[in-house]
Amino acid sequence: VNVLAVLLTIVLSLSGLRLVKFQLVDGETYLGKTKLQSVSAHSVPAARGDILDRYGRVLATTKTTYQIIFDAAFMKKPEWNRTILECSILCKRQNIAWNNLCPIIKDGSEYRFSEGMEDEARKMKQLLDLEDAAAVSECLEAIYERYAVNTPDNLRGYPIQIVDGVYHFVSNQQKKVAELKERLGLGKEATAADCMEVMLQEAKQYGIFSENEAFLVACVRYSMERMDFSKDNRYVFSDDVPQEVVVQVKEQ
Numbered sequence: 001v002n003v004l005a006v007l008l009t010i011v012l013s014l015s016g017l018r019l020v021k022f023q024l025v026d027g028e029t030y031l032g033k034t035k036l037q038s039v040s041a042h043s044v045p046a047a048r049g050d051i052l053d054r055y056g057r058v059l060a061t062t063k064t065t066y067q068i069i070f071d072a073a074f075m076k077k078p079e080w081n082r083t084i085l086e087c088s089i090l091c092k093r094q095n096i097a098w099n100n101l102c103p104i105i106k107d108g109s110e111y112r113f114s115e116g117m118e119d120e121a122r123k124m125k126q127l128l129d130l131e132d133a134a135a136v137s138e139c140l141e142a143i144y145e146r147y148a149v150n151t152p153d154n155l156r157g158y159p160i161q162i163v164d165g166v167y168h169f170v171s172n173q174q175k176k177v178a179e180l181k182e183r184l185g186l187g188k189e190a191t192a193a194d195c196m197e198v199m200l201q202e203a204k205q206y207g208i209f210s211e212n213e214a215f216l217v218a219c220v221r222y223s224m225e226r227m228d229f230s231k232d233n234r235y236v237f238s239d240d241v242p243q244e245v246v247v248q249v250k251e252q
Helices: 002-025 026-038 077-093 116-129 138-147 175-184 194-201 212-226 245-252
Strands: 059-061 068-071 104-107 109-114 160-163 166-169 236-238
Touching: 068 077, 068 245, 077 212, 077 236, 077 245, 104 138, 104 212, 109 138, 116 138, 116 212, 138 212, 160 194, 166 194, 212 236
Parallel strands: none
Antiparallel strands: 068 236, 104 109, 160 166
């Protein structure tokens, strides 16, 4: 019995020494080996395959697409028109269509309601509080006014007007005239033509557009309003945009 007890004590002691060696002396080494040999599971979604007909012709495939989206939460309202113009020009150069609900089109030098968009034309007139018989020119004037789209011939928000081809200050807006001259760094004797010369040199800064630019911006702004653009509702300006155009938009 005593011999068995001694043998059992020796075995337990040796086992204890081995455990001490495993856990304390060589613990870090074995832990590292265990991590290297560990197995973990990860789900990797497979790329969607093409759908083919029985002859191997592609019926449906997977394609990465991009959109240009206007988000009011990240846009400064005074810069809306300029941002819209830059995106519109970029897409126009690349022949990329945009989501346009404006029922007015420019045909050469003339403006007219687009055929097949009679219902949208009625909705535009209702939105602008115009009569059903309102002409295209009245609608254009109203949307330029509504969205503060300035052209050299129609300067909304500025105390300047054009009469018989000549720029004049609006007679009952002396305070705005003085503020404009000060803003432009001009003296008190400066004329309306002097102010316009400075403003047209920095047209981008003063929100002045050419006729084509003004029409393009107004159409987009109208479409945005018709699609209830707000901080809670983004406006998808264009779908299926090439990646290289997306890069150019980000750079701008």
